Amino acid sequence: MKAILIYLGILQCFALSVNGLKLLCVFPLPARSHYILGNELAKGLANLGHEVTIIAAFEENNPPKGYRSVWISEIMEFKEASGKQPNMFEMENMSPFLQMIFLPTVTPPLSEMIFNSTKVKALLNSNESFDAVIVEQFFIECMTYIPYHFKAPLILFSTIGANRWINNLVANPANPSYIPDILLSFGSDMTFYERLYNFVFDIASDLVLYQYVYPKHNTILHKYFPNAPHLSKLQYNASLVLLNSHESINQAVPHVPNMIDIGGFHVNPPKELPEDLKDFMDNAKEGVIYFSLGSNLVPSNMPQEKKNIILKVLGSRKEKILWKWNEDQLENKPSNVMISKWFPQQAILAHPKCKLFISHGGLLSTIETVSLGIPVLAFPIYGDQKLNAKRIDAKGFGIAITFSQITEQGLRDALEEVLDNPKYLENAKLASRIIHDRPIKPIELADYWIKYVVRHKGASHLRVAGLDLPLYKYYMLDVLACVFGGIALLALLLSKLSKKILKTRSIMSQSKQKKN
Known part of the structure; x- marks a missing residue:
């Protein structure tokens, strides 16, 4: 019997070695939320038997077997040395047109830093080979050279689901009559003015892409790799697009055949809470409200007036409050509030005493709260947060309120509505059932399609003919x-x-x- 078990173990190891691929993931943005997704994808694929290398601005402290990190520490050093970071609370009312112009200007210096990195140069000059290269799509278009260099299929990953920036690269249709741009806060049933605004924004955004972003990254590419093909030959050659989205959260939109939704792949079975947190939540007779504004917003930067309103209203609640706060102390902290610079968010949301998530409307947080069936009160500030908050409101599992317009009475009313009206919890549970109602887990779906693309040598049969047409x-x-x-x-x-x-x-x- 023992000999049979050993034989079966050998067979299993042999099967893993046969089916496992060598994969390279390129997730170099110095934004924690982007890294979390790239890192969870890399770890998930490593746990499925692949040999995964990830280029990133952060380092993984507990890597699984088959996981290797190419940590570009100078990216974060450059970000910190560049001076005081902008107060994002002051950017709440920034025009979407300004955001559209501002975002692409941030990444060209980052792209040059990556190509200048000693570790990246060593990797590119090595004799290594990869079966496929997964590149995050977020204004780092010149990184699509890396799969070309390794003669491997290009797999794009969108941290924010289908959007204009990814749609253009695979000729995915996105009718502006009912699909609002990711930087706008419109619903799918737009008024005439909203459709007009969306249409004009659509044209302006494409002009920025075709007249600035793509030429700029083509210039960077040929500065470091003079013999590389034109960027258009690389970025439009994606074999697969993995999307961090799902219909339970995002608007249902068309997808061309090589676009695959894997939203929720980063949500793991909840771990045991630390003892102090467990006691705090277990002993909360009236339940717990969890309050976090994500990894990019700095809570202490919020206007004093709004902070005072939040403290007063939360302090008057019967529930206990867990507030992710970036400093050691919180002035005038109510007795029912516990603060910390970090909380195990998924484990907290999974606890039966958690009643509400006060969030900034970030997509990762929204996916986690939907996966775990918890209602939301959203304070959207910037980027895609306003669109996410609009969808939270439209799908009925939460309420969105404008942060700069928060009043004491308005916040009290919003909390009472979402906590006392059972429809929000019911809709949250419904959305949770939908996101879990899939034939296989999302990380296994990603695994299947990555293997499929490698098996079919780039799967060119999934490519739509629209990619080969000139714009006119x-x-x-x-x-x-x-x-x-x-x-x-x-x-x-x-x-x-x-x-x-x-x-x-x-x-x-x-x-x-x-x-x-």
Whole structure:
């Protein structure tokens, strides 16, 4: 019997070695939320038997077997040395047009830093090979050179689901009549003004991409790799797109065949809470409200007036409060509030005493609260948070309120509504059932499609024909010009004909008058 077990173990190890792939993940952005997703993807794939290398700005302290980190520490050092980071609370009312212009200007220096990195140079100059390369898509287009260098299929990963930046690269349709841009806070049923704004924003965003982002990254690419193909040959060659999205959270939108939703893959079975937290939550007779504004917003930067309102309202609640706070002390902290610079968020949301999540509307937090079936009160500030909050409101598992317009009475009313009205909890549980109702786990779905792409040598049969069309053909500008030109010509001919007929009638009328 023992010999059989040993034999089966050997077979299992052999199967893993046969099925396991060598994968490279490129997630270099110095943003903790982006890294969390890239790192969870890398660890999840490593746990499924692959050999995974990740290029990142952060380091994993507890790597699983088969996981290797290429940690570019100078990225975070550069970010910290660049001076005081902007107060994002002051950016709440920034115009979407300014955000659209600002975001792409941040990443070119980062891209150059990556290509200049000693560790990345060593990797590129090594004799290593990879079966596929997964690149985060977020204004680092020149990184699509890396899979070309290793002669491996390009797999793009979108941390924010389907959006304009990823749709353009795979010719995925996104009708602006019902799909708002990710930087706007519109619902799917837009008014005339919202559709007009969305349409104009759509055109302006594409102009920024085609006139600035793509040319800029093409220039960076050829600065370091003069013999590389033009960027357009690389970035439009994605074999697969993995999307951090799901219909339980995001709007249902079209996907071309190589776009796969894996939203929720980073949510793991909840771990045991630390003893102090466990006691705090277990002994909360009226339940617990969890309050976190994510990894990018700095809570102590919020205006004093708003902080005082929040402290007063939360301090008057019967529930206990867990507040993720970035400092050791919180002035005037109520007795029912516990603060910490870090909380095990998923474990807290999974606890039966957790009644509400006060969030900034970040996508990771939204996915986690939906996965664990907890209602939300959202204070969206920046980027995609406003669109996420709009969807939270529309799907009925929470309420979104404008942070800069928070009043004491307004906050009290919002808390009472979402905590006392059972529909929010019911809708949260419904969304949770939907996100879990899948044939396989999302990380296993990613694993299947990555293997599929490698198995079929890039799976070019999933590529839609729209990618091979020039813009004027894709948007049928020549056809529209022909149609509207024809209509204009016909209108001109009819106008001239009608004038000629009127002139002829006038002459005939005058001739009759003379005869009479």
